[in-house]
Every structure is written in structure tokens, then in C-alpha cells.
Amino acid sequence: MFIFRCLTKLKKIGSRLLKAKRLLAIFLVSLAIQFAILPAWTQQPVIIKTLIRADEAQQLQPLVKEFNQQHPDIKFQILEAPSDSNQVEDLYTSSFLLGNSPYDVVYMDIVWTPKFAAAGWLRDLSDRLSPEEAEKYLEGDIAGGMYQDRLYRLPFRSDAGMLYYRQDLLDKAGYEPPETFGELLEISQDLQQQGLADWGYVWQGKQYEGLAAMFVEILQGSGGFWVEPDTLEVGLDRPAAIKAVEFLRTAIASKISPPGVTTYAEEETRRLFQNGRAVFLRNWPYVYSLALDSPIAGKYNIKPMVHAVGETSGATLGGWGLGIAKSSKHPDAAWEVIKFLSSEDSQRKFILETGFVPSRIDLFNDPKIIAKYDYYPKLLEVVQSSALRPPIPQYAQASDILQRYLSAAITGSMTPEQAMKTAANETRNLLKR
Amino acid sequence: MLNKREQFTGWLLLFPALFILGLVFIYPIARAFWLSWFAENLGTQLEPVFTGLGNYQRMLGDGRFWQSLWNTSVFTMASVTLELLLGLGIALVLNKTFFGRGVVRTIAIIPWALPTAVMGLAWAWIFNDQYGVVNDILIRLGLLDTGINWLGTPTLAMVALIVADVWKTTPFISIILLAGLQSISEDLYEAHKMDGASPWQSFWQITLPLLMPQILIALLFRFAQSFGVFDLVQVMTGGGPAGSTETVSIYIYSTVMRYLDFGYGAALVVVTFLLLILAVAIISVMLKRVRA
Numbered sequence: 001m002f003i004f005r006c007l008t009k010l011k012k013i014g015s016r017l018l019k020a021k022r023l024l025a026i027f028l029v030s031l032a033i034q035f036a037i038l039p040a041w042t043q044q045p046v047i048i049k050t051l052i053r054a055d056e057a058q059q060l061q062p063l064v065k066e067f068n069q070q071h072p073d074i075k076f077q078i079l080e081a082p083s084d085s086n087q088v089e090d091l092y093t094s095s096f097l098l099g100n101s102p103y104d105v106v107y108m109d110i111v112w113t114p115k116f117a118a119a120g121w122l123r124d125l126s127d128r129l130s131p132e133e134a135e136k137y138l139e140g141d142i143a144g145g146m147y148q149d150r151l152y153r154l155p156f157r158s159d160a161g162m163l164y165y166r167q168d169l170l171d172k173a174g175y176e177p178p179e180t181f182g183e184l185l186e187i188s189q190d191l192q193q194q195g196l197a198d199w200g201y202v203w204q205g206k207q208y209e210g211l212a213a214m215f216v217e218i219l220q221g222s223g224g225f226w227v228e229p230d231t232l233e234v235g236l237d238r239p240a241a242i243k244a245v246e247f248l249r250t251a252i253a254s255k256i257s258p259p260g261v262t263t264y265a266e267e268e269t270r271r272l273f274q275n276g277r278a279v280f281l282r283n284w285p286y287v288y289s290l291a292l293d294s295p296i297a298g299k300y301n302i303k304p305m306v307h308a309v310g311e312t313s314g315a316t317l318g319g320w321g322l323g324i325a326k327s328s329k330h331p332d333a334a335w336e337v338i339k340f341l342s343s344e345d346s347q348r349k350f351i352l353e354t355g356f357v358p359s360r361i362d363l364f365n366d367p368k369i370i371a372k373y374d375y376y377p378k379l380l381e382v383v384q385s386s387a388l389r390p391p392i393p394q395y396a397q398a399s400d401i402l403q404r405y406l407s408a409a410i411t412g413s414m415t416p417e418q419a420m421k422t423a424a425n426e427t428r429n430l431l432k433r
Numbered sequence: 434m435l436n437k438r439e440q441f442t443g444w445l446l447l448f449p450a451l452f453i454l455g456l457v458f459i460y461p462i463a464r465a466f467w468l469s470w471f472a473e474n475l476g477t478q479l480e481p482v483f484t485g486l487g488n489y490q491r492m493l494g495d496g497r498f499w500q501s502l503w504n505t506s507v508f509t510m511a512s513v514t515l516e517l518l519l520g521l522g523i524a525l526v527l528n529k530t531f532f533g534r535g536v537v538r539t540i541a542i543i544p545w546a547l548p549t550a551v552m553g554l555a556w557a558w559i560f561n562d563q564y565g566v567v568n569d570i571l572i573r574l575g576l577l578d579t580g581i582n583w584l585g586t587p588t589l590a591m592v593a594l595i596v597a598d599v600w601k602t603t604p605f606i607s608i609i610l611l612a613g614l615q616s617i618s619e620d621l622y623e624a625h626k627m628d629g630a631s632p633w634q635s636f637w638q639i640t641l642p643l644l645m646p647q648i649l650i651a652l653l654f655r656f657a658q659s660f661g662v663f664d665l666v667q668v669m670t671g672g673g674p675a676g677s678t679e680t681v682s683i684y685i686y687s688t689v690m691r692y693l694d695f696g697y698g699a700a701l702v703v704v705t706f707l708l709l710i711l712a713v714a715i716i717s718v719m720l721k722r723v724r725a
Binding site: 086089093094118120207393397401407422429430 | 474475476478479491494495496497585674675676687690691692693694
């Protein structure tokens with residue numbers, strides 16, 4: 001009896017197992033359908049990736065969402081990078097050097113373009129952008145995306161250096177805004193003597209990329225040049241360049257600029273100006289909207305940088321743009337993304353949200369944008385007097401050389417002639433090969 | 434005398450080890466030497482172009498290279514000297530028997546066991562101008578009114594780096610020296626004492642001479658390591674402010690990674706390598722003399 005009962009139990013278990021097996025089989029088949037067979041039938045969206053500083057990646061999210069809704073066959077993804085743009089450059093660089101880069105779209109600072117293009121990491125965009133379309137962008141921004149007459153970067157947002165001045169103080173003392181270096185020094189000194197402001201002119205004098213960017217403006221305003229991109233001629237030891245350094249030296253020596261200016265980056269100078277302690281400031285457009293919320297609100301104005309008598313103003317161009325990685329397997333989908341982001345509509349939305357500077361000329365006079373930022377037409381005037389940092393592949397190295405010796409000159413550890421001569425020689429050595 | 438067959442087996446057995454050594458040491462060094470004769474950079478579209486001694490010539494006129502060499506020397510000299518003095522002191526203390534010596538010895542090694550990048554971040558916070566502990570202590574002691582910008586001032590940034598490095602690697606030296614101290618027989622001190630020597634005299638006449646081999650070995654290790662310092666500097670200052678803490682390895686890193694100047698980077702590697710070999714050779718000769 002006992003044995004029989006055991007046997008029937010075993011049978012039951014056996015049939016249950018069989019049933020379980022059948023269930024398992026059904027489960028496996030459905031899994032296979034879901035993950036292996038169905039995807040082959042339905043078209044998978046192409047994934048397009050890019051790497052952008054985390055704060056800006058956040059600001060771009062609404063556009064990413066909109067793009068993905070409009071393009072079901074493409075999935076655009078932004079990977080968030082550290083907020084230091086040098087580190088972003090390093091991340092892109094190492095991914096391209098090692099090969100098999102995960103990035104399809106490259107979001108580039110203007111000064112990286114020649115380097116990335118010369119290294120062969122970018123696709124030529126020249127044939128994708130019609131000349132009529134190219135004309136809608138700021139000329140300097142397009143020029144900044146060129147390398148050896150081919151386009152590698154489509155500008156997304158622009159940036160340019162300019163002179164901020166205190167309209168109220170100038171009015172009080174009866175001055176017009178300065179046009180030349182001499183006028184700037186003269187007005188500064190007079191206002192300082194009258195006790196209207198502690199300092200005349202504040203600018204970025206710390207040894208970093210901002211110093212080189214600032215100097216390009218002074219250099220252009222003095223009629224000098226840094227490196228001629230076509231002939232690779234170096235102009236740093238010419239009289240015009242030395243005069244440019246002397247202007248900065250004079251500003252410090254005659255107490256028009258605070259002695260600490262040689263350690264200031266953008267933010268330090270912005271705070272001095274915003275707290276009403278300086279008459280003139282050299283800075284980027286971002287200061288304008290921030291200063292609206294400060295003690296000097298409504299008392300300041302902007303204009304193109306001052307220059308030497310008989311020369312013209314220069315505004316160092318900055319800004320970011322988009323390119324396609326050579327290693328990308330989906331260049332056409334990547335171009336769709338770039339076209340969408342740099343379209344007038346996308347740029348307008350982004351600028352209304354963030355207050356950045358557009359790269360499309362029409363947007364500076366766009367009614368919706370003017371309604372929010374009434375100074376943009378004036379900004380256009382500044383941005384159009386643009387000066388480029390030399391668009392050469394070795395820019396990073398050349399800039400480090402200039403920063404080093406310019407810093408030595410303005411802190412007084414070398415004379416302007418000595419410093420510029422050494423900088424010029426090292427730059428020539430660099431470019432010789 | 435080995436016969437031929439035995440010799441052959443010997444070489445056969447050695448071959449894997451030699452092969453791996455060749456792969457990881459000789460190949461990269463030889464490749465750097467080779468590459469240093471070429472210009473391979475953005476100016477040449479990353480293609481190698483023969484320039485002979487061009488890269489070395491350029492180095493002579495490269496102020497940044499000389500500054501980074503100077504920074505590295507200052508860092509190495511200051512940190513190794515301080516580490517040696519402190520390490521010797523700690524080793525002498527740990528060599529005495531006292532209650533809880535085992536625990537103290539273990540604790541003393543901890544700084545050395547921490548990953549450099551992690552402790553570099555911690556030191557960067559310690560020296561932070563706004564929230565740093567160092568400034569806080571100095572202000573509370575009434576020595577300062579406002580915080581010093583340690584990592585933003587050229588000389589002070591170097592000081593901060595040296596302090597962090599000394600904190601981290603002193604334990605390493607003290608452990609090596611402690612091993613040396615323990616091999617010195619107590620009898621020597623007793624005999625010396627009976628001859629009427631003071632503890633000071635026995636330190637100079639017994640401890641130091643007998644400890645010399647260990648001191649030189651510690652020097653050798655530390656010198657080679659700190660001459661190539663990268664991680665600590667990269668995390669704490671990144672070579673700034675204004676290149677005042679840029680060491681040779683940081684400069685090589687930027688040359689290769691940021692400037693993509695592979696040929697010149699290789700030349701920098703070669704020169705640094707030769708300098709280091711020279712320094713190591715000098716110490717080795719001294720070591721041989723002491724042992725003889």
C-alpha cells in the first residue's frame with residue numbers, strides 16, 4: 001500500500017513537472033519573440049550620442065525631447081560631461097585617440113575645431129551646408145569652423161568680448177564713450193581723481209585662456225596680429241604687439257587697473273564692475289543679463305572694444321558649435337540632429353531660455369528675443385567686429401606660450417619686448433614643423 | 434661547469450620572463466627613443482616626419498620645459514629630504530618597545546596605503562581657501578585675518594603639494610628604516626655604552642652608519658617615484674597656478690594628450706628618463722661603496 005501511494009505521488013509530480021516544462025517552453029518562446037525576432041521586424045531607431053557639459057546638457061533637454069518626438073527613427077542622447085571645458089576636450093580627445101569613439105556629434109569650442117579637424121577626427125560638412133544657408137550665420141562664426149577652406153563645425157551659439165562702460169559716470173563727467181586706448185586711460189584717470197570710481201578699467205589678467213582671448217582684442221586694436229593662419233607668420237614681437245602689451249602695463253602702472261588684475265578671471269572682474277567699483281570692464285555677453293540684477297542696473301552700456309588711433313575694434317569670438325565625428329556610423333542622422341539644433345526655431349527657444357548669444361544673424365533682431373533682451377541689436381554690432389584666435393591646429397600650445405610670457409610681462413617679471421620676443425621665438429619653433 | 438644541454442634548458446626557462454620584460458620595459462623605451470627623432474604632431478597631420486635632433490633642439494629653447502624640470506627638482510628635493518628626516522624619527526620611536534606598539538605601527542602605515550588620488554582630493558580640501566581646515570586653524574589661532582589662497586599662490590601651492598606628499602610617503606620610509614634598525618644588534622649599543630659613549634654618540638657612530646644601506650635604498654625608491662610625480666599634482670593643482678607646480682610628467686601629459694605632439698612628447702620622455710637613470714646610477718654607486 002505504502003509503496004503504491006508513493007508511486008502515484010511520483011507520477012503526479014512527474015506530470016506537474018511536464019506541465020512546468022511546457023510553461024517554461026512557452027515562456028522561452030515568448031522571450032525569444034520579444035527580444036530577438038520582433039526587433040528584427042520593427043526598425044530600431046538609430047542612436048546618436050554627444051558629450052556636453054552637464055549644466056548646458058540640462059538646458060538642452062527640452063530641445064532633445066522635441067527632436068526625439070519629431071524623429072521616431074533617431075534617438076538623440078546627450079551624455080553629461082564635467083563642467084570644466086578642458087576636461088570635456090580631454091574626454092573627446094582620448095575617445096578619438098583610442099578609436100571606436102561613442103560620440104557621433106561633437107559639441108566643440110571654437111578653438112578646438114582646427115585641432116580636431118587636423119587630426120582627422122571630423123567629417124567635412126562643406127557639402128551639407130549651402131552657401132545661402134551659410135550666409136545666415138555670423139561670418140566670424142563660420143570662419144571659426146573652417147580648416148583649410150573646409151567647414152567642420154556649424155556654430156550653435158556665439159560669444160564675443162566687448163567693453164562695458166558706466167553710462168551714468170560718463171554723463172556726470174561729460175564724456176562720450178571712449179573710442180581709443182588713450183581716451184579710455186584718460187577718462188579712467190579723470191573719473192578716479194574725481195572720486196567717482198575706485199578703478200578705471202578691469203580685465204582678465206590671470207594666466208589662463210581668458211588672458212589670450214582678451215589680448216587678441218587689444219592686439220587687433222593695435223593693428224597687430226598673433227599668428228597668420230595661412231603663412232604661419234608670427235607677429236608677437238612686432239612693434240604693434242609690444243605696444244598692445246604696453247597699454248596693459250600702463251593701465252596697471254598708473255593705477256587705472258587694480259594690481260590684482262593680473263590674477264583675475266571673468267568672475268572677479270564682473271564682481272568689481274557690478275559692485276560699482278570700476279568704470280570700464282572687458283568681458284563676455286553673459287555679464288549683461290547678470291548685471292541687470294545688481295546695484296548698477298540701468299547705469300551701464302556696451303560697445304565694441306577700444307582701439308588705437310586709425311585702427312579698428314576687435315571682439316574675440318568664442319562660442320560653441322556642432323560637428324560630426326569621423327568615426328560615427330550614422331553621419332546622416334547626426335546631420336539631422338545638427339540641422340535641428342542650429343535651426344532658427346531651436347536657437348530662438350534656447351536663447352530665450354538661457355540668454356546666450358545666437359549664431360544666426362536674424363535672431364539678433366528677432367522681435368521675440370528683443371522683447372526679452374532689448375540690447376541684442378547692439379550686441380550684433382559688437383559681434384560683427386569679430387577677431388579670431390589663430391585657427392591653427394596647434395592653437396592650445398601657442399596659447400599656452402602666449403599666456404606664459406604675457407603674464408610675465410604684465411606682472412613685470414619681464415619687459416614687454418623681452419617677453420614678446422621669447423614668446424614669438426617659441427611660437428615659431430612650435431610652428432616650424 | 435654547465436654543459437650545453439643544461440645551458441639551453443636554462444635559457445629556455447628564462448625566456449618567458451625575458452620576453453615579458455622586453456615587452457613591458459624595453460619596447461616602450463625603445464619606441465620613445467625612436468619616436469623622439471620624428472616630428473609627429475598636428476603640424477604634420479599626425480604623420481611621423483624625420484627631424485633628427487629637432488625635438489631636442491626645441492627643448493633647449495623651451496622655457497616651459499626648464500621650469501617644469503626646476504619645479505620637479507624642488508618638489509623632489511624638498512619632499513624627499515623632509516620624508517627622510519621625519520621617517521627616521523618615526524622609525525627610531527617605533528623601534529623602542531612601548532605599550533601598543535603593534536597598533537601604532539599599523540596606524541603609521543595607513544597614509545601610505547591610501548590611493549593617492551583620493552588623498553590628493555582630501556588635501557585639496559584641507560588647503561581650500563574658503564572652507565579649508567588649514568586656514569580655519571590659522572585664523573582661530575589669530576595668525577591670520579583672512580584665509581590664504583594656498584593652491585592659488587605659486588610658492589604656497591608648491592608648499593601644499595610637498596606637505597601632502599610628505600604626509601603620504603613618510604610611512605614608507607619609516608618602515609624601510611625600521612627594518613634596518615631591527616637588524617642592528619643591541620650588543621653593539623651595550624658595548625659602546627660601556628666604553629662611555631653617550632646616546633647621541635652611539636646614534637652617529639652606530640645607528641647611522643649601519644642604517645646607511647637602508648637610507649640609500651629608501652632614497653632610491655622615493656627619488657625615482659617623486660621625480661615622476663603625476664597623480665598628486667594633477668588632482669591638487671593641475672600644474673597651476675600659472676604653471677608654478679607643473680612637473681615634468683604633467684608637461685609630458687599635456688604635450689601628448691592636449692597638444693597631440695607625440696614626437697616632442699617622446700623627446701621629453703627620453704630626456705627625463707636619462708636624467709632619472711643618471712640620478713639612480715649615482716645613488717647605486719654610493720650604495721655599493723657603503724656596502725663594500
